[in-house]
Amino acid sequence: MAFTVHVLQLAISVSVFPIFLLHFLGLWNWICKKFFPYFMVQFTKSYNKEMAAKKQELFGNLQEFAGSPGTLALMEVGCGTGANFKFYPPGCRITCIDPNPNFEKFLIQSIAESRHLQFERFIVASGENMYQVPDNSMDAVVCTLVLCSVQNQEKFIKEVHRVLRPGGAFYFMEHVAADPSTWNFFWQRVLKPTWFLMFDGCDLTRESWKALEEGGFSKLNLQHLQAPLSWEIVRPHILGYAVK
Known part of the structure; x- marks a missing residue:
């Protein structure tokens, strides 16, 4: 099976050889960072449509963690285009963090459309x-x-711990590795190298629930599910929240 995976990985790599060549030349990262936000604008529309009910459920109790009545200091990491803004309760003070500065102009548009929120900084x-x-x-x-x-x-979760006040909550919704016994996991392994380059460092086979379970939170509410998405390869999901 491992041999078959490697053969298929090689075949796919050959079919998208220009991307691997640009990566070898050190140019692909700049290209990806520049144009990835445009892809995310379209992907977000589809993802939010298919996952709206799950997001509403996930963020339904956010206000319970407000430090003072009616005001919730919320930080979104990897904010991208602001895809989650419409699911946040009124009165949130939003701090946005993303390693890609090219998302800023799309973020500004989402902020302008989210008058129920108070934007702090990017x-x-x-x-x-x-x-x-x-x-x-x-x-x-x-x-x-x-x-x-x-x-x-591990470093990411340590930083989340540091910035959260005692009793604060970390909310997550992530695609993860499929069950190793499934064909979906087989194709996740096959596509992994190419997917990683095409989608800005995204790893299809991450078992992110393990990092959360070992993250030292006082409470962890974590759910595994098959998300109702068009792309079967990313249907395995986890969602929930963890309390500091």
């Missing part, structure tokens, strides 16, 4: 190094479709 930084955000300053931290691409999940 910070260009990775999730593993959010030093601009003070300790114990956030009531909630959110990431969706982010843990698949962070370089070090």
Whole structure:
């Protein structure tokens, strides 16, 4: 089976050889960072349509973690185009973090359409190094479709712990590795190298629930599900929240 995976990986790599060549020449990262936000604008429309009910359910109790009545200090890591804004309760004070500065113009548009929120600032930084955000300053931290691409999940979760106030909550919705006994997992392995380059560092085979289970949270509410998505390869999902 491993041999078959490697053969198919090679075949797919050959079919998209220009991408691998640009990566070898050190040019692909710039191209991807520049144009990935345009892809995400379209992908977000489809994803939000298919996952709207799940997002409403996930964020339904956000207000319970407000540090003061009616005001929730919320930080979204990997904010992208602002896909989650319409699901947040009124009165949230939003701090946005993303390592790709090219998302900013799309984020500004989402902010203008989200008058129920109070925008604080946009910070260009990775999730593993959010030093601009003070300790114990956030009531909630959110990431969706982010843990698949962070370089070090352990460092990321440590940073989430640092910025969350005691009793604050970390919300997540992530695609993850399929069950190893399934054909879906087989194709995740086959597509992994090409997918990683085409989708800005996204790893199809991440077992992100393990990092959350070992993250040292006082409470972890985690659900596995097959998301109602058109792309079967990313249907395996986890969602929930963890309390500091």
